Amino acid sequence: MAGRELTSLRSPRVKAARRLAKRAFRRRERRFLAEGPQAVREALAIPGGLVELFTTAEAETRHPELIAAADQAGVPVLRVSGEVMAELAQTVTPQGLLAVCGFLDVPLGDALAASPKLVTVLAHVRDPGNAGTVLRTADAAGADSVVFTDASVDPYNGKCVRASAGSLFHLPVVMGPRFEGLAADLKSAGLTVLAADGAGDRTLDEAIDGGLLARPTAWVFGNEAWGLPEETLRHADEVIRVPIYGRAESLNLATAAAVCLYASARAQRA
Amino acid sequence: MAGRELTSLRSPRVKAARRLAKRAFRRRERRFLAEGPQAVREALAIPGGLVELFTTAEAETRHPELIAAADQAGVPVLRVSGEVMAELAQTVTPQGLLAVCGFLDVPLGDALAASPKLVTVLAHVRDPGNAGTVLRTADAAGADSVVFTDASVDPYNGKCVRASAGSLFHLPVVMGPRFEGLAADLKSAGLTVLAADGAGDRTLDEAIDGGLLARPTAWVFGNEAWGLPEETLRHADEVIRVPIYGRAESLNLATAAAVCLYASARAQRA
Numbered sequence: 427m428a429g430r431e432l433t434s435l436r437s438p439r440v441k442a443a444r445r446l447a448k449r450a451f452r453r454r455e456r457r458f459l460a461e462g463p464q465a466v467r468e469a470l471a472i473p474g475g476l477v478e479l480f481t482t483a484e485a486e487t488r489h490p491e492l493i494a495a496a497d498q499a500g501v502p503v504l505r506v507s508g509e510v511m512a513e514l515a516q517t518v519t520p521q522g523l524l525a526v527c528g529f530l531d532v533p534l535g536d537a538l539a540a541s542p543k544l545v546t547v548l549a550h551v552r553d554p555g556n557a558g559t560v561l562r563t564a565d566a567a568g569a570d571s572v573v574f575t576d577a578s579v580d581p582y583n584g585k586c587v588r589a590s591a592g593s594l595f596h597l598p599v600v601m602g603p604r605f606e607g608l609a610a611d612l613k614s615a616g617l618t619v620l621a622a623d624g625a626g627d628r629t630l631d632e633a634i635d636g637g638l639l640a641r642p643t644a645w646v647f648g649n650e651a652w653g654l655p656e657e658t659l660r661h662a663d664e665v666i667r668v669p670i671y672g673r674a675e676s677l678n679l680a681t682a683a684a685v686c687l688y689a690s691a692r693a694q695r696a
Numbered sequence: 697m698a699g700r701e702l703t704s705l706r707s708p709r710v711k712a713a714r715r716l717a718k719r720a721f722r723r724r725e726r727r728f729l730a731e732g733p734q735a736v737r738e739a740l741a742i743p744g745g746l747v748e749l750f751t752t753a754e755a756e757t758r759h760p761e762l763i764a765a766a767d768q769a770g771v772p773v774l775r776v777s778g779e780v781m782a783e784l785a786q787t788v789t790p791q792g793l794l795a796v797c798g799f800l801d802v803p804l805g806d807a808l809a810a811s812p813k814l815v816t817v818l819a820h821v822r823d824p825g826n827a828g829t830v831l832r833t834a835d836a837a838g839a840d841s842v843v844f845t846d847a848s849v850d851p852y853n854g855k856c857v858r859a860s861a862g863s864l865f866h867l868p869v870v871m872g873p874r875f876e877g878l879a880a881d882l883k884s885a886g887l888t889v890l891a892a893d894g895a896g897d898r899t900l901d902e903a904i905d906g907g908l909l910a911r912p913t914a915w916v917f918g919n920e921a922w923g924l925p926e927e928t929l930r931h932a933d934e935v936i937r938v939p940i941y942g943r944a945e946s947l948n949l950a951t952a953a954a955v956c957l958y959a960s961a962r963a964q965r966a
Contacts, residue, residue, distance in 0.1 A: 563951050568941025596943040631962055671838025671961055673866040677954070678859075681833050684951035685958045691941055692901060 458582035468595035485522025542570035558589025565593035626667030639693035728852035755792025812840030828859025835863035896937030909963035
């Protein structure tokens with residue numbers, strides 16, 4: 427059970443958790459923050475996933491089963507005042523539960539050893555909300571893993587964690603490889619590397635009709651504003667564009683990824 | 697050309713434009729605000745689209761062709777100080793161009809008279825960013841029109857306008873019908889009404905394989921958090937769910953819409 431309520435932002439445990447809002451501290455501690463009951467449930471389901479749990483008295487009344495499960499797992503539960511929670515949480519309306527979680531990412535070799543059929547690569551994705559939404563979509567589409575290259579946002583960024591809606595905890599995430607080496611590793615693992623870009627030579631429909639999407643595939647998605655750099659495109663097996671039938675100039679990154687990943691899911695299950 | 701620079705927020709023209717941040721004033725004046733060079737270009741392309749243009753001296757230097765085009769079209773151009781622009785614009789980094797635009801929505805009858813093959817209906821969509829992203833996706837997928845029911849967000853909301861990335865200007869938008877009557881009107885126009893909902897009886901793949909998506913279709917998308925109400929589902933011809941292959945609980949509204957609309961675009965073009 428939680429002991430007495432911590433009311434000071436200067437409490438060492440609170441200070442240590444607050445620092446995890448910054449990437450450099452997350453990397454050093456290999457820990458990140460995730461808010462809300464769903465995140466606590468997901469973290470509890472992974473051995474070593476939940477490291478520490480901050481709660482408010484009110485949230486303890488609302489979610490006694492989660493507090494009990496954390497206790498049972500030997501996870502320290504720290505009750506804090508509403509003000510301290512508001513400072514710790516990165517949302518406007520904190521839900522009274524803040525999980526300190528251990529990093530979840532796996533080495534690329536582990537992710538590729540499982541003979542994946544559908545891998546999602548975020549290359550140069552800078553917006554954490556977009557990255558989290560793509561992660562959620564990749565999970566929904568049945569992707570085997572998601573790779574964040576060194577030029578992409580940190581998957582443990584608070585906005586990315588929130589936008590992933592729990593999916594960060596669901597499938598293997600790989601962090602930090604450079605794209606050049608990664609493309610070679612993906613190909614060695616038997617994956618066809620498809621870069622999604624508005625400047626692609628073939629449309630997604632042509633790729634479907636040609637049977638290309640039925641193969642084990644790694645989809646590469648680029649930057650929100652300027653797509654993928656020439657250098658990245660050169661390392662892909664094919665550059666595919668989602669067709670634009672109307673007058674829109676482009677698709678939002680996360681929606682383009684959804685169309686591509688679901689096209690693969692369908693083609694691979696046909 | 698723009699006359700002397702307006703530096704006061706109390707200038708009547710500035711006050712009138714500022715009020716358009718509120719829905720009630722937009723409705724009364726049948727005008728809305730759109731920021732940036734792309735919006736100005738789009739509004740200029742529509743007769744009566746651009747009503748008034750606020751600029752900064754800096755933006756005039758950067759976009760002389762837009763100022764000239766507005767002048768030529770007889771649109772009043774008002775130069776304002778950076779501070780006034782910052783107050784008028786709803787973004788953190790205003791681009792120095794703010795268009796006062798005339799409402800663009802058309803009556804439902806007009807939209808249906810054109811024998812549409814693909815209509816997008818936003819029923820109960822409350823998040824303006826999501827609504828704008830769906831509008832952009834509908835445009836990209838070649839939808840003939842987008843209908844915002846009375847229970848949805850205002851399409852002229854600043855966040856919706858921005859997220860639509862110009863698409864608000866591209867295809868007919870219908871505003872305000874109640875869903876019950878709307879469903880009947882859509883069916884009368886020969887459209888099959890498909891509601892997208894996680895609780896659907898048939899998957900999207902079954903709908904594709906069964907030939908359902910090749911028909912003229914109106915897709916209905918619901919609320920971000922709780923989907924579509926029972927009452928709305930009852931008025932649809934079919935309730936379709938996007939399959940979840942992994943462990944995600946659901947898809948983000950805009951990504952689910954992208955998958956459905958692109959599936960229709962492909963089926964109708966096969």
